[in-house]
Amino acid sequence: xxxVEQPVVNAVISVLVxxxxxxxxxxxxxxxxxxxxxxxxxxxxxxxxxxxSRINIATSGTPMIIEQIKAQLDRLVPVHRVSDLxxxxxHVAREMALVKVVSSGEARSEALRIANAFRxxxxxxxxxxxxxxxxxxxxxxxxFIELLRPLGLVEVSRTGIAAIARxxxxx
Amino acid sequence: MTxxxxxxxxxxxxxxxxxxxxxxxxxxxxxxxxxxxxVIFGYPGGAVLPIYDALFKQDRIRHILVRHEQAAVxxxxxxxxxxxxxxxVLVTSGPGATNAVTGLLDALMDSIPLVCLTGQVPxxxxxxxxxxxxxxxxxxxxxxxxxxxVKSGNDLARVVHEAFHVATSxxxxxxxxxxxxxxxxxxxxxxxRPTRPHRSYQPQRTPDPAAIxxxxxxxxxxxxxxxxxxxxxxxxxxxASAALRRFVALTGFPVTSTLMGLGAIDADDAxxxxxxxxxxxxxxxxxxxxxxxxxxxxxxFDDRVTGRLDAFSPDSRKIHIDIDPSSINKIVRxxxxxVADARLAIEALIDAWGEATPKPDIAPWWRQIDAWRAIDSLxxxxxxxxxxxxxxxxxxxxxYEMTRASGRDTFxxxxxxxxxxxxxxxxxxxxxxxxxxxxxLGTMGYGLPAAAGxxxxxxxxxxxxxxxxxxxxxxxxxxGTLAQYRLPVKIFILNNxxxxxxxxxxxxxxxxxxxxxxxxxxxxFVKLAESFHAKxxxxxxxxxxxxxxxxxxxxxxxxVAEISxxxxxxxxxxxxxxxxxxxxxxxxxxxxxAAGITxxxxxxx
Ligand SMILES: Cc1cc2nc3c(=O)[nH]c(=O)nc-3n(C[C@H](O)[C@H](O)[C@H](O)COP(=O)(O)OP(=O)(O)OC[C@H]3O[C@@H](n4cnc5c(N)ncnc54)[C@H](O)[C@@H]3O)c2cc1C
Ligand SMILES: Cc1ncc(C[n+]2csc(CCOP(=O)(O)OP(=O)(O)O)c2C)c(N)n1
Ligand SMILES: [Mg+2]
Numbered sequence: 001x002x003x004v005e006q007p008v009v010n011a012v013i014s015v016l017v018x019x020x021x022x023x024x025x026x027x028x029x030x031x032x033x034x035x036x037x038x039x040x041x042x043x044x045x046x047x048x049x050x051x052x053s054r055i056n057i058a059t060s061g062t063p064m065i066i067e068q069i070k071a072q073l074d075r076l077v078p079v080h081r082v083s084d085l086x087x088x089x090x091h092v093a094r095e096m097a098l099v100k101v102v103s104s105g106e107a108r109s110e111a112l113r114i115a116n117a118f119r120x121x122x123x124x125x126x127x128x129x130x131x132x133x134x135x136x137x138x139x140x141x142x143x144f145i146e147l148l149r150p151l152g153l154v155e156v157s158r159t160g161i162a163a164i165a166r167x168x169x170x171x
Numbered sequence: 172m173t174x175x176x177x178x179x180x181x182x183x184x185x186x187x188x189x190x191x192x193x194x195x196x197x198x199x200x201x202x203x204x205x206x207x208x209x210v211i212f213g214y215p216g217g218a219v220l221p222i223y224d225a226l227f228k229q230d231r232i233r234h235i236l237v238r239h240e241q242a243a244v245x246x247x248x249x250x251x252x253x254x255x256x257x258x259x260v261l262v263t264s265g266p267g268a269t270n271a272v273t274g275l276l277d278a279l280m281d282s283i284p285l286v287c288l289t290g291q292v293p294x295x296x297x298x299x300x301x302x303x304x305x306x307x308x309x310x311x312x313x314x315x316x317x318x319x320x321v322k323s324g325n326d327l328a329r330v331v332h333e334a335f336h337v338a339t340s341x342x343x344x345x346x347x348x349x350x351x352x353x354x355x356x357x358x359x360x361x362x363x364r365p366t367r368p369h370r371s372y373q374p375q376r377t378p379d380p381a382a383i384x385x386x387x388x389x390x391x392x393x394x395x396x397x398x399x400x401x402x403x404x405x406x407x408x409x410x411a412s413a414a415l416r417r418f419v420a421l422t423g424f425p426v427t428s429t430l431m432g433l434g435a436i437d438a439d440d441a442x443x444x445x446x447x448x449x450x451x452x453x454x455x456x457x458x459x460x461x462x463x464x465x466x467x468x469x470x471x472f473d474d475r476v477t478g479r480l481d482a483f484s485p486d487s488r489k490i491h492i493d494i495d496p497s498s499i500n501k502i503v504r505x506x507x508x509x510v511a512d513a514r515l516a517i518e519a520l521i522d523a524w525g526e527a528t529p530k531p532d533i534a535p536w537w538r539q540i541d542a543w544r545a546i547d548s549l550x551x552x553x554x555x556x557x558x559x560x561x562x563x564x565x566x567x568x569x570x571y572e573m574t575r576a577s578g579r580d581t582f583x584x585x586x587x588x589x590x591x592x593x594x595x596x597x598x599x600x601x602x603x604x605x606x607x608x609x610x611x612l613g614t615m616g617y618g619l620p621a622a623a624g625x626x627x628x629x630x631x632x633x634x635x636x637x638x639x640x641x642x643x644x645x646x647x648x649x650x651g652t653l654a655q656y657r658l659p660v661k662i663f664i665l666n667n668x669x670x671x672x673x674x675x676x677x678x679x680x681x682x683x684x685x686x687x688x689x690x691x692x693x694x695x696f697v698k699l700a701e702s703f704h705a706k707x708x709x710x711x712x713x714x715x716x717x718x719x720x721x722x723x724x725x726x727x728x729x730x731v732a733e734i735s736x737x738x739x740x741x742x743x744x745x746x747x748x749x750x751x752x753x754x755x756x757x758x759x760x761x762x763x764x765a766a767g768i769t770x771x772x773x774x775x776x
């Protein structure tokens with residue numbers, strides 16, 4: 001079976017990892033060392049008392065590469081579980097962005113109108129600036145940011161995605 | 172890897188968590204003893220002085236002082252590969268740890284179980300660029316299976332036990348434990364080897380019966396089956412090799428082996444068709460190309476083996492048994508993945524196949540293989556006559572024949588280069604764990620310390636490093652270790668006055684421009700040996716070869732035997748980089764073919 005050129009696909013991988021020094025470094029080092037993509041990565045402790053963190057990684061590659069990424073993650077000693085949310089049924093993924101717009105006049109009111117349409121909340125306001133908070137799927141955030149670009153967008157801070165399977169399935 | 176099962180003497184100390192009375196260094200030694208450690212290869216320095224002090228005060232563990240930390244790791248690898256037990260290394264912080272890095276990566280690539288204890292500056296100065304401080308866990312993270320920085324004495328015993336578990340279970344590999352000086356100086360509690368499974372690390376060992384059934388069903392339909400074994404069979408212990416031999420006898424299937432799997436099956440077994448890959452036998456590579464079912468047991472489809480991937484074994488359905496799920500479908504897509512220990516998987520295959528099942532009729536396939544065999548791709552053309560120049564392949568053949576005639580248990584290590592390939596091609600191994608070579612990293616300088624490590628483990632055995640004149644200089648200082656511990660290691664240098672493997676590639680790919688590959692200003696190896704209290708011997712022509720080998724084997728001490736060989740001999744057969752198995756170059760006459768190597772091929776290593 002000669003390898004066929006495979007298409008590149010996106011994947012969201014969740015990793016439950018023992019919360020110990022260096023664990024995140026191992027995950028990131030794995031991606032850089034083996035040349036895998038990281039589109040975004042989030043990490044935070046999730047299980048009180050059990051000392052575990054959840055890492056959500058948005059990545060892309062051929063199906064064979066994605067399979068490798070999972071196998072490589074799974075063999076890290078502090079890793080408890082690895083789940084490919086994209087593969088294993090439907091999932092929801094959200095991220096949050098803080099977007100700063102500096103403008104006045106028509107641009108300023110247009111920015112506010114767009115923010116309203118996206119249900120982004122202004123969480124800081126000054127005479128010449130807004131900071132909007134927007135939560136949603138990555139492409140929604142992308143669209144919002146694109147629309148604000150000509151309207152005085154000066155700074156963006158994004159969290160990267162948090163993802164979880166739909167229904168009763170757990171990691 | 173079977174974790175060593177020898178009952179370790181229990182340390183005579185209190186298990187309860189009341190105020191510890193022993194310091195971290197002493198507790199460390201107790202843990203090592205409980206883990207069955209008998210030997211440590213190491214080199215002292217400031218950060219590990221308390222550990223050396225604890226070693227001084229006990230007699231349960233032997234310390235072997237090497238002459239360079241890289242050699243400590245290779246010696247531990249030789250010890251580990253030749254015994255199946257983990258090798259243990261102890262080095263100081265900073266330069267001690269960085270010197271060990273090459274050895275660690277070597278062990279990682281070749282799946283060798285090691286525990287490397289590195290000294291570290293005291294916890295309160297970590298991060299301040301203190302004297303001999305290095306970010307050892309940072310540096311070694313991609314060079315180890317796992318590593319630890321022990322920040323508190325309370326963690327010490329647990330972490331060291333865990334390090335042994337991680338190093339020896341699943342796919343074996345090197346584990347670093349970084350020990351700040353204050354942690355080994357302060358009192359620390361002792362903890363016995365844990366009985367509970369690890370929180371997150373639980374490698375799968377037993378095969379899924381459904382996968383085994385699928386594998387057997389596929390094997391039964393095969394008209395042109397081939398078993399391709401690798402280092403994983405060695406990792407799985409001698410019982411895995413025994414099971415493999417039973418399975419081969421049961422099925423009558425041909426077997427090829429990677430460089431790392433040599434000895435898993437007896438080289439003299441009629442079913443063994445030689446090593447495959449870049450410098451593999453003609454019959455092994457053509458069988459790989461032509462088979463219809465390929466059963467990979469503990470091998471990882473390395474690029475030295477597959478050649479051009481889209482032309483690798485194009486017509487076969489593939490079964491892959493590997494303990495590491497990340498080895499499966501990494502390079503070659505397989506039809507039947509089996510995540511398991513090689514021994515358990517082969518035993519399950521035997522059960523599922525049925526001891527009573529008659530051998531399938533694959534006579535036409537064997538006739539084809541025998542026809543390929545008849546080409547005799549490893550034939551040696553040694554000119555006759557006392558004064559004839561010695562062919563390196565012939566020197567290895569004679570070494571093999573004469574050691575075999577001696578009847579002694581023989582361990583062969585190698586350096587890296589042409590001599591390594593000729594050793595793989597012309598030295599036959601009838602048992603596992605007798606062949607110690609750096610396959611994945613290809614580390615020049617591996618062979619001498621590895622032979623020393625094997626000799627420590629097997630004092631009565633014959634341990635020979637087959638070396639090149641360039642490689643041997645990379646860890647030549649270990650002649651001092653041989654002298655100090657009276658290790659009768661034999662160093663058999665095939666001196667072709669070139670970094671032959673480099674020269675061969677330059678000849679084939681770079682218009683014979685031998686850029687910087689000539690071994691100029693070589694030492695007088697005989698005098699060099701003598702200055703290190705070893706015996707030095709030299710053969711410069713055919714008439715001297717057998718005499719030198721005989722004298723080397725007869726001498727009860729370290730020997731350096733320098734064999735001057737033909738300078739321009741190349742390793743054949745060869746699959747040039749970027750080529751397919753059926754595009755093999757058989758000999759010098761054909762090597763102009765290499766000029767046809769594509770630019771893509773030239774970019775490959
Ligand atoms: C100059 C040079 C030339 C070379 N030319 C060749 C060549 O022509 N042919 C060749 O074969 N090699 C050659 N090599 C070696 C090559 O680079 C690789 O090291 C080698 O092919 C890998 O061997 P392997 O596939 O057996 O895997 P190893 O590196 O031995 O890996 C073992 C595999 O088995 C698995 N495993 C480990 N333990 C177990 C267990 N208990 N049960 C089941 N599975 C387990 C591991 O997960 C891994 O996938 C050359 C090296 C050098 C330096
Ligand atoms: C540490 C290291 N540096 C460089 C290389 C690249 N290399 C591979 S083989 C070789 C030449 C080895 O020469 P020698 O030991 O004389 O062996 P020969 O090929 O002549 O048998 C070199 C430089 C290597 N494998 N390891
Ligand atoms: Mg040489």
